[in-house]
Amino acid sequence: MTSLTSYGWNTHFEQHFHTYQAQGLDAGRVTAIEGFRHKLVTASGPVDAMLSGALMNGAENWDLPKVGDWVAFKAYDNEGIIISVLTRINELSRKLPGRTTEKQVIATNIDTAFIVQGLDRDFNPMRLQRYIVQILQCNIRPVVLLNKQDLVPDPESYRQEVTALGYDCPVLLLSATGNEGLQEWAAGHLLPGQTCVLIGSSGVGKSTLVNALLGYRFQDEGAVSSFNNKGKHTTVSRNLVTLPSGAMLIDSPGMREFGVTLEADNQGLNYHPLLAALSAECRFHDCTHRHEPGCAVVAAVREGELPREVYESYLKISREQAHYQTDSVERKRAERQFGKMAKQVVQHRKQRKY
Numbered sequence: 268m269t270s271l272t273s274y275g276w277n278t279h280f281e282q283h284f285h286t287y288q289a290q291g292l293d294a295g296r297v298t299a300i301e302g303f304r305h306k307l308v309t310a311s312g313p314v315d316a317m318l319s320g321a322l323m324n325g326a327e328n329w330d331l332p333k334v335g336d337w338v339a340f341k342a343y344d345n346e347g348i349i350i351s352v353l354t355r356i357n358e359l360s361r362k363l364p365g366r367t368t369e370k371q372v373i374a375t376n377i378d379t380a381f382i383v384q385g386l387d388r389d390f391n392p393m394r395l396q397r398y399i400v401q402i403l404q405c406n407i408r409p410v411v412l413l414n415k416q417d418l419v420p421d422p423e424s425y426r427q428e429v430t431a432l433g434y435d436c437p438v439l440l441l442s443a444t445g446n447e448g449l450q451e452w453a454a455g456h457l458l459p460g461q462t463c464v465l466i467g468s469s470g471v472g473k474s475t476l477v478n479a480l481l482g483y484r485f486q487d488e489g490a491v492s493s494f495n496n497k498g499k500h501t502t503v504s505r506n507l508v509t510l511p512s513g514a515m516l517i518d519s520p521g522m523r524e525f526g527v528t529l530e531a532d533n534q535g536l537n538y539h540p541l542l543a544a545l546s547a548e549c550r551f552h553d554c555t556h557r558h559e560p561g562c563a564v565v566a567a568v569r570e571g572e573l574p575r576e577v578y579e580s581y582l583k584i585s586r587e588q589a590h591y592q593t594d595s596v597e598r599k600r601a602e603r604q605f606g607k608m609a610k611q612v613v614q615h616r617k618q619r620k621y
């Protein structure tokens with residue numbers, strides 16, 4: 268299994284693979300998904316694999332293999348049948364755009380997420396915070412890349428604006444087209460055996476950055492055709508590639524609506540070092556930091572200790588959070604009711620014998 272470690276294989280996956288190995292299965296990592304075809308890297312080279320019938324029929328969408336997953340598969344000549352997805356270390360997920368509250372898993376088993384913003388029209392500290400909080404909540408290390416630094420007279424002031432927000436997260440200035448900052452980025456953050464993703468709005472320069480790292484254009488290779496939920500045909504590329512540095516990079520399509528799917532009781536507070544510390548000093552332990560007397564958070568904003576942007580972002584995220592939770596409760600209730608109804612229909616049929 269030595270060659271698999273360069274693709275991120277470690278003792279976590281080895282343990283979870285144990286029982287499958289005893290059944291004579293092989294391990295592979297999903298690098299691209301094209302319709303039903305999953306491209307895997309394995310100890311014995313690349314393999315194309317399909318899902319087993321049981322997986323295809325039995326699993327929820329977010330449990331199906333995603334780019335970054337390690338899977339146990341049965342080898343047939345050069346093809347494979349995926350039997351199971353090995354337990355994930357983490358998953359990068361988002362709320363689906365629009366009113367739905369379903370989560371979409373974008374990629375899995377990731378060490379670092381690079382949040383890219385362009386220093387042209389795209390720069391937006393509020394949106395940046397939403398990405399940072401969401402990524403921290405997925406247990407992934409965020410790194411902010413401010414690209415297109417060649418387009419502004421004082422790029423350092425933007426970097427300081429982001430570091431002043433107080434998150435525990437590196438902020439780098441780059442120019443993908445001007446070839447500035449790329450070496451520092453690679454040396455500090457694109458380490459062998461580590462898996463990274465690039466996220467950010469359309470047009471911020473993600474593909475240009477990947478191409479600069481790779482030294483050639485790869486986007487068209489392995490572009491994934493899929494149908495979106497309206498049945499419209501779209502082309503997205505979601506590929507895991509190995510960079511010259513030995514790091515793996517997943518290039519995911521532009522995500523303009525990056526919804527927050529925080530877990531219960533977690534409103535993004537814990538992810539801001541200062542906000543977390545302040546909330547412990549509020550008079551009420553269940554303080555919402557809006558109107559309560561003795562709120563240390565509101566006081567810190569008033570006194571200029573906590574950046575107003577951080578506070579406003581907290582309010583926005585907690586509002587969305589409340590919406591997400593009520594919606595998921597509603598959805599679960601509706602599913603239960605539907606289940607009950609379906610059971611009644613079956614019983615009714617049995618009684619009537621049709």
Ligand SMILES: Nc1nc2c(ncn2[C@@H]2O[C@H](COP(=O)(O)OP(=O)(O)OP(=O)(O)O)[C@@H](O)[C@H]2O)c(=O)[nH]1
Pocket residue numbers: 414415416417418441442443444445468469470471472473474475476520521
């Ligand atoms: N001036 C300048 N332009 C850049 C830089 N990086 C990228 N661009 C330009 O920005 C435009 C968009 O870049 P892309 O790499 O296609 O952006 P993207 O993030 O991959 O966009 P999507 O594929 O839609 O998600 C292109 O015209 C690039 O040449 C940069 O550092 N400086």
Ligand SMILES: [Zn+2]
Pocket residue numbers: 546549550554555556557559561562563564565
């Ligand atoms: Zn408070």
